[in-house]
Amino acid sequence: MATKTVTELQGELAALEDPKIREVNERHGDDHGVNLGKLRALAKELKTQHDLARDLWATGDTAARLLALLICRPKLFDRDELDTMLRAAHRPKVHDWLVNYVVKKNPHAEDLRTTWLADPDPIVASAGWALTTERVAKQPAGLDLAGLLDIIEAQLRDAPDRLQWAMNHCLAQIGIEHPDHRARALAIGEHLGVLKDYPTPPNCTSPFAPIWITEMVRRKTAS
Incomplete structure (x- = not known):
């Protein structure tokens, strides 16, 4: 399991930015330009790291939040935390992944x-x-x-x-x-x-x- 800081991961995500991908995503209300296949590869490298996921989410950055949703433990979020997260999930992809990858697997x-x-x-x-x-x-x-x-x-x-x-x-x-x-x-x-x-x-x-x-x-x- 790779151990990296939020700052290091933000740098890696920034390096993965593709202006063409961002242009397409922005037409659908999303504000990132990271290829999702590469984002998933990075998540696979990190494996599950729930505390890191919480820290990535707290940045408010869309790509960081998508990465957070891939490396978190869905069952560890409490009800009010998920409610707060959803209300802050303004971007469609973040909203969809939060519901489908996390909330659906949570006891609440x-x-x-x-x-x-x-x-x-x-x-x-x-x-x-x-x-x-x-x-x-x-x-x-x-x-x-x-x-x-x-x-x-x-x-x-x-x-x-x-x-x-x-x-x-x-x-x-x-x-x-x-x-x-x-x-x-x-x-x-x-x-x-x-x-x-x-x-x-x-x-x-x-x-x-x-x-x-x-x-x-x-x-x-x-x-």
Whole structure:
């Protein structure tokens, strides 16, 4: 396991900056230019170092925070610490990695899911919906799927971008995983038309829920 200081790692991250990567990332709201493959290689070299991860996070630098999320121990964060971290995770990639790599593996995930789902901040709420989508797919027992569809039907169309994307993913996941709710999920997607015209590269599935649901169900049936 490599032992390095925060200052040394900040220097290494600065050396990995690529202006072209930064230009692309900035179009998506991120403010770093580090190739993520190289960032992961550095994390592999460092292995797990939770105290160092906390120190890297405290710098506020996006690349340092991404590295921190790769070398931390997700289960060691307490509930309030994760809540504070999420509210400070202003960049999309940091937000996504925090939710997917850390919060989902933490014992406080369910408590945070319900708290964030009702938060008035749409970015925080989007994390609640991401955790809800995870439960829809892997642990649906106890979820009110019909109630979730009610909320989605009422709020999806006018939701801010990040929240809309997360809610739409939940809509699609309900339709994919739960045949009893599939017809309604499809009908909501068709009626609202959210992301219907989203530009989708060849060989990729459209995020428009009816297309997404239909294609994923087809694949599951075929496999």
